[in-house]
């Protein structure tokens with residue numbers, strides 16, 4: 181058996197912590213939980229930092245933190261690590277500073293020394309991670325399309341942004357891919373739907389732990405925000421024939437969004453997946 185643990189939205193800060201005092205302590209406490217699970221690798225779907233696209237030291241800091249876990253890991257950037265577009269950058273300077281430069285010169289690429297498409301193979305499962313910016317200046321989707329065409333066994337895809345709305349009501353009815361990668365979303369979603377070997381799309385960004393169908397063969401999982409809440413993620417156990425997916429909790433807050441943004445739903449249920457049985461996805465093709 182092989183085990184992946186999926187987490188997201190660490191929102192790591194170097195001292196002094198300006199945006200979320202105490203986040204480093206939450207992450208350090210969560211590290212013990214992650215290590216105890218003994219994953220073969222960690223999948224981390226972005227917002228590793230809160231202002232890494234403004235200050236490269238933040239990204240170097242979170243890389244040191246991840247390296248210090250002693251676990252293999254695969255990361256993709258979120259909008260706080262690699263801003264999605266100029267409009268977001270202008271509206272949220274510091275948090276989402278847009279870098280109008282080639283991929284290789286972005287803070288993220290220089291800190292993690294990786295391309296816009298990353299890949300790992302575990303047993304028979306291929307894991308592909310995508311870094312996306314509006315307009316796809318890094319040709320990430322061109323590269324992904326090529327790899328999806330070449331697949332001969334099951335695959336998981338990692339990205340920061342949900343491709344489907346995660347909640348019917350409340351703030352997450354309109355907060356997801358919208359305004360970030362809207363021009364790429366349909367293209368990416370179609371690619372994943374058209375390749376039946378892709379079994380799951382793992383993402384973050386919404387700071388809630390959700391499961392949404394994208395197609396008959398494909399489900400979207402969002403991991404919550406380990407640092408800010410919902411502090412939760414997913415254990416993905418891979419056997420010969422299936423994926424068994426269970427929820428884990430981190431050491432941080434259970435909730436992120438204020439109660440009045442959670443619609444009619446109970447705020448805790450809004451943030452955390454409340455199933456008790458594992459979610460089972462077949463790997464048989």
Ligand SMILES: [Fe+2]
Nearest residue numbers: 189227385405
């Ligand atoms: Fe985030």
Ligand SMILES: [Fe+2]
Nearest residue numbers: 227258259385
């Ligand atoms: Fe985000």
